Amino acid sequence: xxxxxxxxxxxxxxxxxxxxxxxxxxxxxxxxxxxxxxxxxxxxxxxxxxxxxxxxxxxxxxxxxxxxxxxxxxxxxxxxxxxxxxxxxxxxxxxxxxxxxxxxxxxxxxxxxxxxxxxxxxxxxxxxxxxxxxxxxxxxxxxxxxxxxxxxxxxxxxxxxxxxxxxxxxxxxxxxxxxxxxxxxxxxxxxxxxxxxxxxxxxxxxxxxxxxxxxxxxxxxxxxxxxxxxxxxxxxxxxxxxxxxxxxxxxxxxxxxxxxxxxxxxxxxxxxxxxxxxxxxxxxxxxxxxxxxxxxxxxxxxxxxxxxxxxxxxxxxxxxxxxxxxxxxxxxxxxxxxxxxxxxxxxxxxxxxxxxxxxxxxxxxxxxxxxxxxxxxxxxxxxxxxxxxxxxxxxxxxxxxxxxxx
Numbered sequence: 001x002x003x004x005x006x007x008x009x010x011x012x013x014x015x016x017x018x019x020x021x022x023x024x025x026x027x028x029x030x031x032x033x034x035x036x037x038x039x040x041x042x043x044x045x046x047x048x049x050x051x052x053x054x055x056x057x058x059x060x061x062x063x064x065x066x067x068x069x070x071x072x073x074x075x076x077x078x079x080x081x082x083x084x085x086x087x088x089x090x091x092x093x094x095x096x097x098x099x100x101x102x103x104x105x106x107x108x109x110x111x112x113x114x115x116x117x118x119x120x121x122x123x124x125x126x127x128x129x130x131x132x133x134x135x136x137x138x139x140x141x142x143x144x145x146x147x148x149x150x151x152x153x154x155x156x157x158x159x160x161x162x163x164x165x166x167x168x169x170x171x172x173x174x175x176x177x178x179x180x181x182x183x184x185x186x187x188x189x190x191x192x193x194x195x196x197x198x199x200x201x202x203x204x205x206x207x208x209x210x211x212x213x214x215x216x217x218x219x220x221x222x223x224x225x226x227x228x229x230x231x232x233x234x235x236x237x238x239x240x241x242x243x244x245x246x247x248x249x250x251x252x253x254x255x256x257x258x259x260x261x262x263x264x265x266x267x268x269x270x271x272x273x274x275x276x277x278x279x280x281x282x283x284x285x286x287x288x289x290x291x292x293x294x295x296x297x298x299x300x301x302x303x304x305x306x307x308x309x310x311x312x313x314x315x316x317x318x319x320x321x322x323x324x325x326x327x328x329x330x331x332x333x334x335x336x337x338x339x340x341x342x343x344x345x346x347x348x349x350x351x352x353x354x355x356x357x358x359x360x361x362x363x364x365x366x367x368x369x370x371x372x373x374x375x376x377x378x379x380x381x382x383x384x385x386x387x388x389x390x391x392x393x394x395x396x397x398x399x400x401x402x403x404x405x406x
Contacts, residue, residue, distance in 0.1 A: 006225040009285055010277035013222070017103045019083075019112070026113035027120045034124035034145065041128070041142035061129045061141045068153045069122035075156065076115035079163055083108055090171045095297040097290075100281070101179065105170055111163040118152040125149050173312055177298060181319025183284065184291040188327045191288050191347055196230035208238070211264050212255035216273040221246050222283045225275040226344060232271050233341035238262035240272070245345035247287035250278070289347065289355060295320060296359045303363040303370060310369040313360065317370075320356040321377045324393075327352060328385035353381075353392035361396060375400060 015021045087102045102108070125145040169175055215221075221244050233240040238261035244250050257272050282290045295316045302312035327349060347355075357374065364370035378400065381393035 005227065006223040006275055006277040009223045010279060010283070013283050013285055014279075017100050019103060019109065022106075022109035023113035023116045026110075026117040030117035030121040031124060033148075034121050037145040037148060038125070038128045038142055041144050058129050058141055061146050062126060064146070065122045065126040065129065065149055068149055069119050069126065072115045072118040072122065072153070072156050075160055076112060076119065079108075079112055079115065079160070082163075082167055083112075086167050086171050090176070093301075094173065094176060095294065095301060097282075097294055097297060098176065101176065101294075102170060107162070107166045108170070111159050111166070114152075114159045115156055118149075118156045121152055122149050173298070174315065177295065177312070177315050177319060180291055180295050180298075181316075181322060184288065184295065184319065184323045185326045187284065187288045187291060188323045188352070189330045190286075191327070191352075196227050196342070208261035209263070210258065210260050212243075213257040213259060213269045213272050214253050215244070215250040215256035215276065215278065216252055216269075217276075217278040218251045219249065219278040219280055220282045221248050221250060221276060221287075222279045222281075223277040223286050224344075226342065228275040229272070229344075230342045232268070232275070236262040236268060237341075239341050239343065241343040242345055245287075245289075245347065246285075247282045247289050288352075292320070292323075292352070292356045296356060299360050300363050303360075303367055308367075310367045310373075313364065313367075313370050314373040317357060317360055317364070317374060317377055320360075321381060324349075324352060324356070324381060324389055325385055328381075328387060328389045349388040350392035353389055353396065357393070358396055361400060365400060371400070 083102075087099055090102060091099050125142060125148075128140075128142045128145065130140045223246065224242060229240055229242065236259075238259050241258040241260075243255055243258060250256060256276065259268070259272075262268060284290045299313040299316035301307060302309040302316070357377065360370075361374065364374045375397065378393045378397040382390045382397065385393065
């Protein structure tokens with residue numbers, strides 16, 4: 001069966017969010033490089049070209065490579081332990097749903113990968129150091145490989161210095177919120193799905209049968225394949241509506257598609273189910289609400305009596321405002337969708353306001369600093385956003401003011 005773009009996107013997302021992909025890839029590259037350099041070192045002209053340069057006794061080379069290998073794997077273990085402590089602290093302080101942000105951190109992945117690659121390279125080069133050469137006479141030290149191993153050792157030292165600086169930066173609350181806010185500002189312009197051209201301007205047969213296809217798997221809708229759905233709709237001559245939005249939890253028997261104009265068949269149901277990627281966790285690839293919910297979670301935790309940090313909550317609401325202004329500037333929700341054989345779910349602009357600032361309102365009203373900041377944010381949205389976003393902000397402002405009135 002052909003792999004749909006939704007499931008391919010899910011696989012890529014899971015690889016990016018894993019801690020094994022980059023280290024495993026760098027270890028593989030290091031292994032290939034070690035074997036390739038060993039072959040180059042054994043070429044007769046290489047020794048003639050190098051002459052007396054990079055000469056080292058076999059015992060010295062073994063000691064150097066052993067030191068590099070043992071040190072790099074030891075530091076890698078220490079780095080992994082530090083990362084786990086940082087992730088545990090951040091998940092407890094800011095919310096468990098933010099763990100994925102740390103797992104996807106490229107700095108930590110590459111730092112761990114470089115140390116492991118250095119270990120693999122040094123171990124494989126160590127194997128090639130012999131008291132006798134390939135022809136059975138004299139000592140043999142792969143001089144180029146030894147030089148590269150030493151260079152990688154210095155690179156590992158630099159990586160360790162970077163990592164010591166990077167970990168505190170990643171768990172800094174301002175850094176976490178800024179990263180979430182910037183991704184939200186980018187994603188908010190994509191909340192209106194683009195209908196493929198092949199399905200635009202078409203309508204199903206009138207008075208056609210209407211039926212629903214189940215999701216087939218229980219879990220969160222992580223991604224969907226609009227091109228695949230559009231092609232199925234065109235082939236079947238039917239209008240297909242995706243019912244649950246990305247991020248919604250569905251059971252295997254929940255209706256996921258509404259089909260108008262095609263006869264019910266198992267083949268059509270299986271093809272439609274293949275266009276969905278369903279998994280255990282929510283992802284932010286097509287689910288802008290997940291980014292909003294993460295910011296709300298940080299803000300709500302900050303306003304809890306146990307933490308009582310209104311400034312963190314205000315920072316979260318500032319980024320929510322920035323994303324809403326970006327959505328208003330891009331005209332999200334102001335363009336009518338033309339008739340098509342494919343209908344995809346899209347949140348309304350006012351829903352974004354309610355889901356973000358509206359979710360913070362019950363908690364912000366309990367704190368004077370957060371309440372004043374939220375009131376100012378709602379005023380700015382009314383002045384700058386316009387449209388449904390401004391109307392929703394006005395409703396929240398009225399609600400906040402009414403609750404302030406004794």
